[in-house]
Amino acid sequence: MTQTLTPAAGSPRTIAVIGGGVVGTAVALVLSTKGYQVKLFEQGDIGAGTSSGNAGGIVTGAVLPTATPGVLRAIPSYIFNPDSAAVLRPSYFLRILPWLLRFIAAGSPQRVASIASALEPLVSRAMKAHLALTGISKAQDRIDTVGWLKVYTSDASFAETAFERELMRRHGVNFSVLNAEEIEALEPKLAKGVCKHGIFQPESGFVNFPKGLTQAYFECAREHGTQHIRETVQELRPSSAVNITVKTDRRTETFDAVVVAAGAWSKQFARQCGDDVCLDTERGYHMSFRANGKPLLTRPVSFPDQHFVLSPMHDGVSMVSGDELAGVDAPPDFRRIRRLVPAARRALPGIADAEVQREWMGYRPSTPDSLPVIGRSPHHRNVFYAFGHGHLGLTLSAITAQLIGGLVADDPVPFDMTPYRINRF
């Protein structure tokens, strides 16, 4: 176990972290190693929600936001084409409209340029931050630096990546463009003749058991004194500049500070602290094909023009879907992921006969500008926010935790954090 430090005089001592997904757990780990007394409020198992079923990518070159120039033209297909990259349930249209309007605005060329500049300091530090946390958690073997591979099945879909490649070049992302033979050399089990072009980011990491990584972070936090409070938080009441009360379904307790890291459910807690935030969810599905003993892939392979990612997880290959805009209350619609099966089986013949062992849905906590909310409440000095990581919550969890650790301790910020402030909308 690493040494636990003592917080500086005048710094908070007791901290409630709301949400035990990968973000909240990483935050709890960093804070507890800095000597704070942390209670992690998580109503379920640690890391068992959205953070358990993702594609496992720590994508260090992800400087392209979700909304890009031309997004407005794509919106009708969200509603009318069940096979598009994102699907919007008509019954949810009015509720998500304010988010959608900001999403469209975030796709202008100028906004995309500034969003990419704000993503860069986060994604470029993401692996180093995870390696620091896996180091103290003795969980180094949970992350492999095998890179992130995107493949394209047509010349036209690859040509559409010109904007993304230019953005990556501008931000110094290490990537290479691959032809069919080079893709085959990296992933020989992909079907021949399907992948015409590829983009490979070799420095990205892969976690083949995301829940295992979060639980390893929690185990280390627990050794440093963090307690898991398995209760449902109902209300946060900032009662003074130095106190905040957390009310759950079973207790009311006062802390020196609180960190809201409740993923897609964070908005209500921000509002209770006086901060309105534009947060919704881009739901995502996965289907898991049982492993038959032979590894089929070495790394996640994203098929942007087919709208799925194939990831070699610890218990089989996961096929992971794009977005569904339908809020946190609607039941899953697994037709979304089932429609992708034929294309996935064509791309990776090794799963053609594999048994489907699981269908799963999670809630990406998404802001319209693809940037997380990381920072201090403008209304309460002892309220901190760490949510809204959308497609990049696994990637950005460790760097978010380090930034929150610095803010709580009042350390100087390592780079401009104004793009992540809660009151930017």
Ligand SMILES: Cc1cc2nc3c(=O)[nH]c(=O)nc-3n(C[C@H](O)[C@H](O)[C@H](O)COP(=O)(O)OP(=O)(O)OC[C@H]3O[C@@H](n4cnc5c(N)ncnc54)[C@H](O)[C@@H]3O)c2cc1C
């Ligand atoms: C299909 C899919 C694929 C993805 N692929 C990737 C990828 O390859 N790489 C990547 O970086 N990201 C990926 N993501 C995104 C990533 O999984 C999420 O951004 C991340 O898991 C969010 O983590 P979180 O801790 O913020 O939220 P969560 O994991 O949702 O955790 C929030 C926790 O808060 C708890 N909670 C909520 N309300 C309360 C309450 N009132 N009281 C107590 N507890 C409460 C919940 O139980 C939950 O456990 C993917 C997401 C999906 C859906």
